[in-house]
Amino acid sequence: MSHLSVETLKAYRSHTFRLAPGRRVTSQEEAIDFVNERGFIYFWPISGITLPSLWVAVAGDRPVADAHDDPGHVSWGWKDALLDKQVWYYAKVLRRKATIISLDALPYFYALSENYGAPEEDYLTLYEQGRLTQEAKNIYEALLDNGALDTIALRKAAHLSSPENAARFERALTDLQTDFKILPVRVTEAGAWHYAYAYDITTRHFPDLIERTRFIDERQARQKLIELYLHSVGAIEGRHIARLFGWPPVELEGALQRLIERGVVRDGVKVEGEAAQWYALAELI
Numbered sequence: 001m002s003h004l005s006v007e008t009l010k011a012y013r014s015h016t017f018r019l020a021p022g023r024r025v026t027s028q029e030e031a032i033d034f035v036n037e038r039g040f041i042y043f044w045p046i047s048g049i050t051l052p053s054l055w056v057a058v059a060g061d062r063p064v065a066d067a068h069d070d071p072g073h074v075s076w077g078w079k080d081a082l083l084d085k086q087v088w089y090y091a092k093v094l095r096r097k098a099t100i101i102s103l104d105a106l107p108y109f110y111a112l113s114e115n116y117g118a119p120e121e122d123y124l125t126l127y128e129q130g131r132l133t134q135e136a137k138n139i140y141e142a143l144l145d146n147g148a149l150d151t152i153a154l155r156k157a158a159h160l161s162s163p164e165n166a167a168r169f170e171r172a173l174t175d176l177q178t179d180f181k182i183l184p185v186r187v188t189e190a191g192a193w194h195y196a197y198a199y200d201i202t203t204r205h206f207p208d209l210i211e212r213t214r215f216i217d218e219r220q221a222r223q224k225l226i227e228l229y230l231h232s233v234g235a236i237e238g239r240h241i242a243r244l245f246g247w248p249p250v251e252l253e254g255a256l257q258r259l260i261e262r263g264v265v266r267d268g269v270k271v272e273g274e275a276a277q278w279y280a281l282a283e284l285i
Contacts, residue, residue, distance in 0.1 A: 001268055002268065002280070003269070004280055004284060009234050009235055018057035024060070035100050038232050039229075040228065042097060054100065083184055083197075089103065091178075092177040092178060096178055110213045112222070112225075112247075113181075135158070135171070148200035150196045151199070173199070183202050183205060185197075222252070222255035223259055227264055265279055266282050267279055
């Protein structure tokens with residue numbers, strides 16, 4: 001059995017999460033570099049999930065502040081300003097939470113989505129199979145037909161503007177994001193608060209994505225994403241990997257086993273003070 005000290009793990013994550021004062025993210029350019037370095041991160045830290053986030057990299061390891069003038073909230077402005085710049089992929093993805101994905105890692109996520117290379121047709125197949133709701137279909141078709149729309153115009157075009165449809169609209173909007181069908185592409189001044197996302201079709205915003213994904217199969221994609229994840233966190237229990245990605249157990253176990261066989265990952269690692277056995281980057285052991 002391999003052993004990993006708590007001190008080694010903390011030092012590793014201090015570096016990869018940008019916790020040390022000299023490693024903090026202080027500009028848009030550094031934020032882009034951080035995402036490219038990690039492959040994928042959360043925008044905010046999410047309770048129960050171990051993953052770097054832009055908030056922590058900017059503000060340190062502390063709760064997200066309620067005060068709008070907290071210095072850490074500069075990250076919100078960066079996110080909004082970069083939505084249309086195609087420097088990363090931002091949408092509700094992992095655990096249906098705001099996720100930022102590097103353009104290099106994006107094809108591996110897309111390879112695991114229910115998109116098969118025909119954006120004008122794939123959604124109809126899913127709808128006919130009962131795997132896409134009527135609300136999601138309406139939203140997707142509204143964007144296909146009209147181009148990018150702010151949320152106010154989108155609700156109207158999708159015939160979901162009545163108050164009783166609000167929850168269904170939001171759920172469908174997230175469903176479409178988690179399957180890489182749509183994403184926010186800019187901020188508009190629509191609505192009572194003069195702040196609303198405009199959404200568009202993913203493959204219209206990133207027209208080369210289908211071609212970049214063409215030769216990536218699901219096995220390769222899962223291995224790549226687990227490897228990126230472990231390069232961020234150093235070591236983790238298997239149940240946390242499962243919780244983050246939500247993959248079928250047999251697929252997760254197969255991907256981990258192939259990484260172990262390649263010598264990238266060690267299993268059965270004992271971390272001080274932890275009862276369970278962890279998976280860890282081989283280079284940490």
